[in-house]
Amino acid sequence: MLSKISKAMISAIVAAFSFGNAVADIPNGYYDDCENKLGGKTLLKALYQTIGDHDVVSYKGLWSVYLTSDVDENGKIWDMYSTKRWTPSKEQCGQYSKVGDCYNREHSFPKSWFDDKSPMISDAFHIYPTDGKVNGQRSNHPYGECSGGTSVEANGSIKPLGKLGKSTFPGYSGTVFEPVDEYKGDFARTYFYMAACYNDRISTWQSDMLARNDYPCYSSWAVELLMKWHRQDPVSKKERDRNDAVYAYQGNRNPFIDHPELAEYIWGDKTSERWSSSLAPDPIDPDPDDPDPDEPDPDDGEGSVTNPYNCSQIIRMDNAIPSAWVYGYVVGSINGMDIETTTNVTTNFAIADKSKENDVTNVLGVQLPGNSAFVAELNLKDNPANVGKMILINGRITDYFGRPGIKDVKEYRWIKPDDIGGDDESAISDVEQESVSISVNNGCVNVTSGSQSTLLSIVSADGMVWYSGQVHETQQFSLPAGIYIFRTPGNIQRILVK
Numbered sequence: 493m494l495s496k497i498s499k500a501m502i503s504a505i506v507a508a509f510s511f512g513n514a515v516a517d518i519p520n521g522y523y524d525d526c527e528n529k530l531g532g533k534t535l536l537k538a539l540y541q542t543i544g545d546h547d548v549v550s551y552k553g554l555w556s557v558y559l560t561s562d563v564d565e566n567g568k569i570w571d572m573y574s575t576k577r578w579t580p581s582k583e584q585c586g587q588y589s590k591v592g593d594c595y596n597r598e599h600s601f602p603k604s605w606f607d608d609k610s611p612m613i614s615d616a617f618h619i620y621p622t623d624g625k626v627n628g629q630r631s632n633h634p635y636g637e638c639s640g641g642t643s644v645e646a647n648g649s650i651k652p653l654g655k656l657g658k659s660t661f662p663g664y665s666g667t668v669f670e671p672v673d674e675y676k677g678d679f680a681r682t683y684f685y686m687a688a689c690y691n692d693r694i695s696t697w698q699s700d701m702l703a704r705n706d707y708p709c710y711s712s713w714a715v716e717l718l719m720k721w722h723r724q725d726p727v728s729k730k731e732r733d734r735n736d737a738v739y740a741y742q743g744n745r746n747p748f749i750d751h752p753e754l755a756e757y758i759w760g761d762k763t764s765e766r767w768s769s770s771l772a773p774d775p776i777d778p779d780p781d782d783p784d785p786d787e788p789d790p791d792d793g794e795g796s797v798t799n800p801y802n803c804s805q806i807i808r809m810d811n812a813i814p815s816a817w818v819y820g821y822v823v824g825s826i827n828g829m830d831i832e833t834t835t836n837v838t839t840n841f842a843i844a845d846k847s848k849e850n851d852v853t854n855v856l857g858v859q860l861p862g863n864s865a866f867v868a869e870l871n872l873k874d875n876p877a878n879v880g881k882m883i884l885i886n887g888r889i890t891d892y893f894g895r896p897g898i899k900d901v902k903e904y905r906w907i908k909p910d911d912i913g914g915d916d917e918s919a920i921s922d923v924e925q926e927s928v929s930i931s932v933n934n935g936c937v938n939v940t941s942g943s944q945s946t947l948l949s950i951v952s953a954d955g956m957v958w959y960s961g962q963v964h965e966t967q968q969f970s971l972p973a974g975i976y977i978f979r980t981p982g983n984i985q986r987i988l989v990k
Contacts, residue, residue, distance in 0.1 A: 518750050526747075528766050531757035533707035535767055539747050539754070540691035546744035551614040553741075554597050555584065558621045561737035565861065570730065571595060572675045573630070574623035575651045575838070588624035592650035598622035600679055601686050602632035605699040612690060616738045617746055618682045626652045629669070634701045635679055636668025636717060637661045651838075663713025666700055673893045674839070674859065677725025680718040681748040683710070684755055688747060708759055715759050722748075722755050726890050729900060797905075800884055803845045803856045807896045809889070812977055812986040818856065818898065819884045819907065821847040825872050826857045826893055833879050838871035840892070847880055857897040858885065866901050882907050930978055930985055937969045937987060939978070949979045 526538040549557060559580050562570045568577035578595045585596035601618045612618075629644050633656065641657025653675075659668040671679055683701075687694060687709040695706045701714040708715055727749050735749040747754055757767045795801050795816030801809075803820040820843030824831040831842055831850050842855040849855055860867045872878055884905045887898040929940045939948060941963045950959040950969065958971060971989050978985045 518745070522745065523747065523751070523769055527768055530766050531763040535754070536688055536691060536707055536709075536758050539688040539758075543685075543689050543744040543747065544692065546611075546689070546742045548611040549614050549616055549741050551597070554614060554616055554619055555581065557616045557738065557741050560740070561616060561734045562621050569595060569621050571623055571653075572620055572671065572678065573598065573626035573653050575649075575653065576623060578621065585624040588628075591623055591625045591644055591647045591652050594624050595621045596624045596627055598627045598630070600635075600682050602699070604632045605702065606690075606693075606697045612686075615689070616742060617685050617689070623652070626654060629656055630654065631669075633667050633669045634659075634664075634699060634714070635683075636664060636666075636670060638668055638670050641670060649838075661713060661717050663711070663716070664700065673725065675725070676721035677727070678731055680721040680725075681727070681731070681746060681752070681755075683714075683718055684722070684748040684758075685746040689744070710759075719755060719760055722752070724891055727752050797884070797886070803843055803854070806856055806889060806898075807854070808985065809896070813889055815886070815888045815900075817884060817886045818843070818889075819882060820844050820856065821849070822872075822878050822881050822883055823847065823849045823855060824879060826852065826855070831855060833872075834876065836873050838867060838873050841870060841872050841878070843883060843885070847882075853895070857892040857895065858887070858901065859892050859897065859899045861901060866904070870904070882909055930987060932987060932989060937971060937976075937978075937989065938966060939963050939969065940966045949977075951977045951979070 523542060525542055526535060529535045529538045558569055563580070564570045564577060566577070567580070569580055569583075571578060574591050576592045576595075583594050585594035588594050598620050599613075599618065600620055601612070603613050606612045625644050629652075636659040638655065638657030639660045641655035643652045643655045646652065653672045654669055656667065656669050659665055661668075691706050691709070694702070694709050695704055698704070701710055703709060703711045710718065731746075731749050735746050739745045751769060753762075753771075754767065756762045757765060795813060795818075797817045800817035800819045803818065806816070806818055823842050823844045823846075824833040825835040825837035825841050826832075827835060827837050831852055838860070840857050840859050842852075842857050844855040846854075858870075860870060869875065870878065884907045885898065885901060886903045888900040889896070890899055891897060892899060931938045931940075941948075948959065948963045950971075958976065959969060973989055976987050976989060978987055
């Protein structure tokens with residue numbers, strides 16, 4: 493097992509975090525003991541050997557951890573149970589009667605499940621700063637999904653996040669607390685961490701979510717639920733920053749933030765395979781010559797400010813690129829499965845290729861970074877006149893509400909249809925006119941372009957161009973195993989060849 497970092501090193505790292513200068517990476521060799529381990533129970537045990545032995549922070553000490561682990565870009569404490577951002581060290585619970593009164597230390601994995609025992613009772617990886625009132629409503633109920641449900645009453649502009657209700661997820665019918673979509677993946681990866689870090693004792697804990705064994709640790713319905721949330725809500729910058737900050741105090745990490753694919757090898761589709769960090773999926777670089785692929789070139793190329801994507805292209809891409817400039821009409825905010833033009837939602841807005849789009853499957857949800865200038869300028873509750881305008885926006889392409897969307901907004905510009913080259917419906921004309929189908933069979937990829945020839949390029953995940961030219965009707969390509977990007981004038985698809 494990797495030895496723990498010294499107290500002096502921890503102090504140095506904490507000091508660096510305090511001034512916002514630390515950029516932590518996974519320590520060299522940290523997961524060596526897990527390399528080439530068979531998935532399922534064997535790999536979970538290897539993770540336990542890696543992260544189980546860690547420094548114990550006191551319960552009181554969590555307040556100090558939060559000063560670096562849970563701060564937003566404005567230095568406020570980040571809350572996953574309400575829209576409030578808290579003043580560090582000054583709004584701790586205490587007494588509360590309504591949302592926004594104070595924040596406390598929420599055991600996302602309830603402490604009653606492990607009988608209030610140490611070190612779980614003060615492990616920062618599963619204990620988050622949250623609104624006291626909503627924390628009280630959640631109590632020790634399992635996480636889950638419910639239809640309808642009840643939320644505590646809002647307090648002016650401060651809204652609760654999450655609801656309590658009867659489970660509608662297959663396999664369980666008890667009372668559950670459902671967090672908002674934005675944080676479901678965070679909580680799933682927290683539960684995966686608990687199964688790994690405390691694998692030597694989790695079989696003795698009691699909850700309807702637990703199987704009372706050391707693998708798979710969770711009941712079948714809970715495994716399905718957590719994997720669903722893990723897949724739909726990918727790792728965010730917030731999680732990565734928190735992972736580094738908690739590591740500075742405890743000397744261990746959450747492997748499922750460092751290597752999200754581990755969940756598939758332990759509970760998902762790859763339990764019969766061996767895991768290696770070298771096999772971890774990398775973001776596909778649309779421009780291998782770009783030294784910083786996460787930053788779109790502002791001057792040229794697809795996804796740039798001068799050649800942005802439309803919404804339909806991003807929806808069809810399946811998150812094949814890390815970030816891009818995208819344009820579309822502001823059509824409302826997403827509330828559940830509805831698009832609301834008159835709304836109280838301040839956390840997101842939706843864009844589409846058509847100015848009056850009301851089908852949620854045809855829109856991109858844009859998450860507004862908490863407590864930022866973007867919220868004040870773009871939320872539709874306070875800026876209803878934004879609906880119907882065309883916007884050009886730069887952000888990270890990822891899942892939002894379980895569908896393609898944009899997070900971590902960096903910049904935006906209001907534009908006119910003529911700036912892009914057309915009016916309302918022309919933005920998607922190329923996509924609608926083109927008819928291309930792609931199928932994979934035994935390593936051969938068949939591309940059918942209909943009655944007309946189509947320009948096609950095939951680029952592998954490492955940037956190698958395998959084909960660039962015309963496709964007439966049906967053409968077959970024999971490609972080695974790997975991931976490829978198929979680009980036509982109106983479509984981009986990511987294809988896995990086995």
